[in-house]
Amino acid sequence: xxxxxxxxxxxxxxxxxxxxxxxxxxxxxxxxxxxxxxxxxxxxxxxxxxxxxxxxxxxxxxxxxxxxxxxxxxxxxxxxxxxxxxxxxxxxxxxxxxxxxxxxxxxxxxxxxxxxxxxxxxxxxxxxxxxxxxxxxxxxxxxxxxxxxxxxxxxxxxxxxxxxxxxxxxxxxxxxxxxxxxxxxxxxxxxxxxxxxxxxxxxxxxxxxxxxxxxxxxxxxxxxxxxxxxxxxxxxxxxxxxxxxxxxxxxxxxxxxxxxxxxxxxxxxxxxxxxxxxxxxxxxxxxxxxxxxxxxxxxxxxxxxxxxxxxxxxxxxxxxxxxxxxxxxxxxxxxxxxxxxxxxxxxxxxxxxxxxxxxxxxxxxxxxxxxxxxxxxxxxxxxxxxxxxxxxxxxxx
Numbered sequence: 556x557x558x559x560x561x562x563x564x565x566x567x568x569x570x571x572x573x574x575x576x577x578x579x580x581x582x583x584x585x586x587x588x589x590x591x592x593x594x595x596x597x598x599x600x601x602x603x604x605x606x607x608x609x610x611x612x613x614x615x616x617x618x619x620x621x622x623x624x625x626x627x628x629x630x631x632x633x634x635x636x637x638x639x640x641x642x643x644x645x646x647x648x649x650x651x652x653x654x655x656x657x658x659x660x661x662x663x664x665x666x667x668x669x670x671x672x673x674x675x676x677x678x679x680x681x682x683x684x685x686x687x688x689x690x691x692x693x694x695x696x697x698x699x700x701x702x703x704x705x706x707x708x709x710x711x712x713x714x715x716x717x718x719x720x721x722x723x724x725x726x727x728x729x730x731x732x733x734x735x736x737x738x739x740x741x742x743x744x745x746x747x748x749x750x751x752x753x754x755x756x757x758x759x760x761x762x763x764x765x766x767x768x769x770x771x772x773x774x775x776x777x778x779x780x781x782x783x784x785x786x787x788x789x790x791x792x793x794x795x796x797x798x799x800x801x802x803x804x805x806x807x808x809x810x811x812x813x814x815x816x817x818x819x820x821x822x823x824x825x826x827x828x829x830x831x832x833x834x835x836x837x838x839x840x841x842x843x844x845x846x847x848x849x850x851x852x853x854x855x856x857x858x859x860x861x862x863x864x865x866x867x868x869x870x871x872x873x874x875x876x877x878x879x880x881x882x883x884x885x886x887x888x889x890x891x892x893x894x895x896x897x898x899x900x901x902x903x904x905x906x907x908x909x910x911x912x913x914x915x916x917x918x919x920x921x922x923x924x925x926x927x928x929x930x931x932x933x934x935x936x937x938x939x940x941x942x943x944x945x946x947x948x949x950x951x952x
Contacts, residue, residue, distance in 0.1 A: 566751050569691035569758050576685055577704030579744050583644055584705050584821075585737040587670055589712030589730075590651045592817035593720070594667055595799035596810040597727050601660040605800050606919050611664045612796030613915015615671035620908025622675035627901015631894070636680040637749045643677025644745060646670075648738030655731030679900040686888040686896060690759040694885040699832025702881035706825035708737075713814035713821070720811045759893060774899055777947060778890045781840075782906040784943040785883055788847045789910035791854070791936035793918035795820070798857050798869055801922065807862045816866055820873030827877030835882050843882060843944055847937035849875040854918070854933035858926045879907075 567575070598608050630639050650670040657663040689697025712734070719730040795817060802808040808816065834842040849871055857868025884900075891899035921929035 569688040572688040577701040580705035581708035584708030585712040588709040589716040592713035592814035595796040609919015612794040616911035617908040619671035619674040620904040623901035623904035627679035630680040630897035639680040646673030652735040655728040679897040683897045687755040687759040695832040695835030698885040702828035703825040709821035713818040717814035786906040786910040788940035790913040791933040823873035824877035827874040828881035831882045847940040851937040
């Protein structure tokens with residue numbers, strides 16, 4: 556590959572692009588991860604039950620993932636990867652400060668979902684832009700470094716929210732209102748990055764040489780098996796909203812300490828992303844067997860009545876999120892050619908979104924009925940996920 560030619564065309568090296576794109580995600584995560592860290596307690600303060608918290612947070616994740624079925628193909632058809640990326644971030648950073656002043660339950664629920672819709676708008680286009688640069692850096696490492704930077708923001712956001720909550724006596728409005736500042740910074744950096752690198756596709760020689768017709772060709776069979784695996788494993792994954800509901804309602808932690816635990820989970824997320832990204836570039840998708848194991852561990856640990864064990868379950872949740880947000884995305888880029896990649900990301904995320912909706916409703920519903928049954932069902936689902944991962948290896952061979 557002619558690296559110098561690529562740099563001249565893109566006006567930025569692949570690694571610098573990955574780092575700057577990671578900086579955008581860092582700032583955005585300060586905004587929306589800060590908000591997500593208190594979603595459960597905030598909704599509970601407005602009268603929500605455990606089931607409603609599970610359904611709303613699960614529906615939010617389903618929207619963030621399922622609507623990519625629309626915005627993935629749209630990105631491939633129109634080629635407006637930057638426009639969709641910037642528009643999606645704008646919706647997210649506008650929704651969070653408004654959540655802080657929503658005084659009624661239905662409005663707060665709508666804004667929680669709206670913030671996630673912003674993620675749906677931007678993610679297929681954003682992941683496609685990143686995949687081009689990661690082709691030059693190593694897919695596992697490129698996505699892992701991006702995720703690690705992302706998680707610095709995911710660590711800082713909850714800590715910022717926790718600090719404001721402590722200073723204001725658990726007032727949610729100021730805690731979410733302060734997140735407007737990094738939100739504005741997100742949009743400024745994105746506009747600057749777009750001016751410097753208008754066509755990240757130039758980083759990937761195979762993408763430049765591909766047929767110019769967008770959306771041409773069928774998705775490979777291995778991709779569909781992979782989408783089924785991710786849908787199944789996430790259908791047993793409890794949203795943090797349910798975990799935080801348990802921690803506060805069982806008086807294991809105060810609302811002010813929940814964002815601190817969430818920040819620690821995000822630190823574990825970053826470490827897990829780097830570790831599995833490094834392993835992925837060496838041993839391939841076999842590293843993904845860790846995901847069902849960790850997901851089962853979340854259910855077994857996080858819903859106990861002991862503070863230390865429940866907190867450990869939240870940290871395991873962070874490790875599973877690190878794999879979901881980095882290595883799972885890197886694998887899609889290796890399975891699907893560039894001309895169909897945004898569509899594949901949309902379809903892949905739609906399958907995961909369906910799993911997330913099931914996971915939120917399943918864990919929220921079973922939590923109020925029987926925690927031992929919750930753990931048993933989640934473990935059984937993860938056994939099925941491991942079987943699908945084995946089928947993926949057979950399909951690829």
